[in-house]
Amino acid sequence: MALVAGIDSSTQSCKVVVRDAGTGALVRQGRAAHPDGTSCPPEAWWQALQTAIAEAGGLDDVAAVSVGAQQHGMVCLDANGAVVRDALLWNDTRSAPDAADLVAELGPGEAGPRAWAEGIGSVPVASFTVTKLRWLARNEPANAARTEAVCLPHDWLTWRLGGSGDLAALATDRSDASGTGYWSPATGEYRRDLLKLAFGKDVLLPVVLGPADSAGRTASGALLGPGAGDNAAAALGVGARPGDVVVSIGTSGTVFSVATVPAADPTGTVAGFADASGHFLPLVCTLNAARVLDAAATMLGVDHARLAELALSAPAGAGGLVLVPYLEGERTPNKPDATGSLHGLTLGTSTPAHLARAAVEGMLCALADGLDALRGQGATVNRVVLVGGGARSEAVRRIAPSVFGCPVLVPPPGEYVADGAARQAAWLTTGQAPDWTLTGAELFESDPAPTVRARYAEARDLTL
Numbered sequence: 001m002a003l004v005a006g007i008d009s010s011t012q013s014c015k016v017v018v019r020d021a022g023t024g025a026l027v028r029q030g031r032a033a034h035p036d037g038t039s040c041p042p043e044a045w046w047q048a049l050q051t052a053i054a055e056a057g058g059l060d061d062v063a064a065v066s067v068g069a070q071q072h073g074m075v076c077l078d079a080n081g082a083v084v085r086d087a088l089l090w091n092d093t094r095s096a097p098d099a100a101d102l103v104a105e106l107g108p109g110e111a112g113p114r115a116w117a118e119g120i121g122s123v124p125v126a127s128f129t130v131t132k133l134r135w136l137a138r139n140e141p142a143n144a145a146r147t148e149a150v151c152l153p154h155d156w157l158t159w160r161l162g163g164s165g166d167l168a169a170l171a172t173d174r175s176d177a178s179g180t181g182y183w184s185p186a187t188g189e190y191r192r193d194l195l196k197l198a199f200g201k202d203v204l205l206p207v208v209l210g211p212a213d214s215a216g217r218t219a220s221g222a223l224l225g226p227g228a229g230d231n232a233a234a235a236l237g238v239g240a241r242p243g244d245v246v247v248s249i250g251t252s253g254t255v256f257s258v259a260t261v262p263a264a265d266p267t268g269t270v271a272g273f274a275d276a277s278g279h280f281l282p283l284v285c286t287l288n289a290a291r292v293l294d295a296a297a298t299m300l301g302v303d304h305a306r307l308a309e310l311a312l313s314a315p316a317g318a319g320g321l322v323l324v325p326y327l328e329g330e331r332t333p334n335k336p337d338a339t340g341s342l343h344g345l346t347l348g349t350s351t352p353a354h355l356a357r358a359a360v361e362g363m364l365c366a367l368a369d370g371l372d373a374l375r376g377q378g379a380t381v382n383r384v385v386l387v388g389g390g391a392r393s394e395a396v397r398r399i400a401p402s403v404f405g406c407p408v409l410v411p412p413p414g415e416y417v418a419d420g421a422a423r424q425a426a427w428l429t430t431g432q433a434p435d436w437t438l439t440g441a442e443l444f445e446s447d448p449a450p451t452v453r454a455r456y457a458e459a460r461d462l463t464l
């Protein structure tokens with residue numbers, strides 16, 4: 001029995017799964033927490049990975065391993081391969097003014113966003129690596145001057161697992177390259193002109209690998225997969241095919257579909273990413289998802305199971321109580337300085353149950369807006385596959401179909417990003433994308449709740 005491993009180095013934690021390459025059966029797994037915050041020393045990811053690998057019984061017996069990770073994080077390396085500063089993560093909004101500047105620098109008014117959408121498939125906001133590089137050049141010129149190579153979290157972890165230490169061995173994949181802001185999914189080429197516009201100089205960038213290319217070998221001889229951004233890995237993990245729509249409720253809320261043509265949305269709502277199977281992954285990302293539920297549970301002094309019970313005990317629409325969930329600012333819509341707000345507080349709605357319901361509905365309404373944006377880019381949403389830590393909430397699973405206005409398929413709780421990476425590893429060993437079957441998914445259905453969305457939209461539009 002050949003074994004393969006998949007890694008998910010996500011915002012809050014690192015997860016490792018070891019699976020049978022032929023059947024996909026789960027053999028072992030491990031996990032470890034990441035530090036809190038929107039910047040992080042990459043060494044902390046490495047230490048968490050070591051802990052998660054040890055908990056998963058080690059990787060000495062696996063034939064191949066691949067790494068999925070949070071997208072966009074800026075990892076700067078000097079000429080010796082040393083990390084220059086803590087990585088700025090996708091949810092760090094300090095580069096919002098730099099994003100606005102970069103968009104305007106490609107043309108006045110609507111010309112700037114259009115030029116970016118045509119150039120790299122997306123209009124950059126603070127999450128994108130290219131804006132973080134501009135921030136670095138502007139605020140930390142000495143660190144910018146030391147930077148010889150720039151890569152992403154999954155690139156850096158793959159490179160460390162390969163152990164060469166040579167910057168030329170850095171590799172990435174199409175999905176993660178498409179979140180940098182200086183790689184075009186449509187042409188498959190780096191846009192070094194945009195990199196230089198942002199950073200003021202050229203740097204070494206990782207080689208962009210295809211879905212079944214190898215990034216080398218680990219010290220124990222396992223093949224290293226190309227890896228992927230976590231959303232593209234999740235799409236692989238649930239076996240999404242062209243036309244399927246996935247919603248992930250992790251630290252970020254993401255709404256994406258596998259598409260056969262690249263997207264280029266000049267409004268910037270839909271990011272035109274590439275996927276990890278050779279196709280494309282139009283995606284909408286919010287900054288506020290599972291942590292909205294964490295925050296509601298904290299405010300109410302309850303755990304997640306009780307929060308779900310409370311939410312399900314309140315009426316749909318929470319009696320008019322609306323929570324706009326911009327607790328970390330927001331990316332979609334692009335309101336990096338926004339804060340969360342509660343609307344419709346009355347004596348009747350001032351109960352734990354109403355607040356719990358409003359938190360679940362507000363978080364889901366923001367994602368439903370993302371589904372509308374995907375539809376606007378031509379996606380057909382017949383059904384949504386729901387994954388991520390937030391999908392473990394009974395209230396989320398039961399309320400999502402009414403807010404999304406379509407049936408919601410929830411696979412059994414699992415680590416679908418790590419599973420997608422494991423599928424990449426299996427692909428390397430057999431030469432074919434594995435056809436592991438996903439069993440035990442539960443379908444949730446409900447009548448649509450347009451008034452819940454309409455009330456949310458009113459409150460959302462009041463938020464600056």
Ligand SMILES: Nc1ncnc2c1ncn2[C@@H]1O[C@H](COP(=O)(O)OP(=O)(O)O)[C@@H](O)[C@H]1O
Nearest residue numbers: 010011012013250251290304388389390392393
């Ligand atoms: N039963 C649950 N109900 C609601 N939220 C949950 C539940 N279990 C876990 N979560 C939340 O899911 C989040 C972690 O999800 P995950 O997809 O692993 O995030 P990430 O990939 O961003 O690190 C945490 O914020 C956690 O509190």
Ligand SMILES: O=C(CO)[C@@H](O)[C@H](O)COP(=O)(O)O
Nearest residue numbers: 010011070071090250251252
């Ligand atoms: O920025 C994006 C996508 O553009 C986020 O989806 C990150 O990739 C973080 O993912 P999670 O850790 O929340 O899964």
